[in-house]
Amino acid sequence: MTGRRGRPRSGTDRLAGKVAVVTGAGSGIGRATALLLAREGARVHVVDIDGQRCEDVVAGIRRDNGTASAHVLDCSDADAVEALATGILSEEGRVDVVHLNAGIGHAGRIEDITMEQWRRVLDVNLWGVVAGVHAFVPGMLERGTGHVVITASGLGLVPLAGLAPYTTTKFALVGMAEALDVELRKRGVRVTAVCPGVVDTGIVAASVFSGHAEAVHSRAGRFFSRRGAAPERVAADVLSALRRPRSIVVSIPMHVVPVWVLHRISPRAYLALASRVVSRIAPFGSHAG
Template identity: 45%
Template structure:
């Protein structure tokens, strides 16, 4: 898709009130696209809608819980009352969950799978059919480097992100028949508020641990606007998988070409972490 001038095109971004979603919505607006945005955080979403309007683009905004089919159905109805089909669909809304399997309760599983996986399934279910009918467009699913390499520390989160990578790969195969591209984005360590809102379970659920993670992400200081710029590039080049930061690229290549070494390295680092926590 030519993204140099998106005037007359419509893009949809879920979880657009913050971080990667916000920056992606703004980047698409700056290229000329009109936007449909949703988030569970209505107040912050309205601020982003104002920023989009300031670029001269039209915006539809709605409070939506992406884990609820009825919310996504109502959002789709509102969007399709304005445009026959969106051109770019960005399934971005997501949450973090730190902890191993033995400490992750079923309510935590429901929460993270509901948002990170069902949210993407609902996005595709409600917005893809009109795109298919028209025969053009691009789907971007925000996965994670944790969707390429799984560790003890992110068991449920990784499970959802591996699923998003798999769903994207399957969709890409199917939708190529209808002129629609699909990209799974694997950002890496990105400095966004996700570190504050993520749930932590088991030994990871301490104030010190959260402070450590927030500080590590801040020190890494890789901003969400750089992810947004990579998302635009990935749409233009119709990339299947788009690792973003250098560590995401490193994990991508290591897993592909040296899976055994990667597995051993992950286990060594996890064992060191366990010792550090006295487990």
Template identity: 40%
Template structure:
């Protein structure tokens, strides 16, 4: 999709990856709509876009609330006129020993990371389908392809769900003129840690694992996102080695799990 003069709606667009993508898309000529729960950061990002000569609007929206998502779509379509691109980017992290995580926390992360995109898709896709054009970008994670940390099972579960959702949507929507990409980054220097919940870590016997890659900036990742959208590419990685790791895992999942267990064991301090 050519981004110039298109309307891009970005949830979680006031900070981190969403903010960087908003600025990058605005730089390609897109009109930006930010949907976020943080009004102060939304205002700051809108000001940055406008200072650079771009067009931007902001709306308060909690993606866990059906009514707020429906109202967002109504206001965007009514006040802006259309929505050409939807980026489902709002997200949170939940971790800890599996047996220590209460069901209300599972509901929280599912509500934001998986049901949030579904709510937004249900609100905006009818408009795109009616027009026969549009684009969807879903932010997943490399953890949605390769589980690497035994203490982030809820997060990994939701992100695997987003990858599956995106793959199914690509099959369903591409014949109808709507492109789909899924973003699967590794470590990115963002404020996602502000939306962390960890349970029972003080009792955990296993420490957090580290992924074998370097940290990228949101701006570096945003450049990959806009390039992928304009090229119509489905899978977006933050680091090139991730594609190789993913392919190797797919060839022998048992071997991958065994290797990862060895890595985790080596990371534990000597007793």
């Protein structure tokens, strides 16, 4: 069997004609997932706060003979997300896959982080996902089928000093995904938290580095460029989760699994190791001085 442009299809035609929504799809992991889902035949709704990025991704998909449309909105605006779901459902009749991926980073010592900054990270990374679940899951339950993929993080499985708001949201997302997956799977809807390691995307450039952390912003950027995996690897893991649903998918396992296992066995040993890593890469973390 061949796909568009004669590309061989390898059992992934289950996505042909399916309707997918990807948030934060203008860059990095969301962009890579949107492009991959479109190549696999899905009709992709590209959602991002940045209109130009949205248009660029849609244009790329269309150039590749895929089907996509752009939606510019802030995922933390629950009314806008509700209107997005209503609009797509009335246009398409259903949503099969929603990848709630939009997220922002924030680094800094706790005393340098304002309440406004805490709220923004929680609004985008956590409430934005809650809004997506609230808007899209009822339609999936009505149809008795659907898959919600949430981009959490390796930092939803192990903590790291200097990233308290980010870590707070990602731990919450892992818990939410596991609870929802157990609750909804018997009704035909699966929920997966994807937990990537370090990925070379725009996230460091877009992140706020408060107070002492500001000094290591460019060093963190270089670390992500040098050590980060390609976002396409995470997109491939999202696709594999759609084919073989699981509550948690660790992406770039070599970055995450060893420390996750260590943290489960001995939190104290993990924290000692994490302190050493933080002191080399980002020496503003509380236990790194």
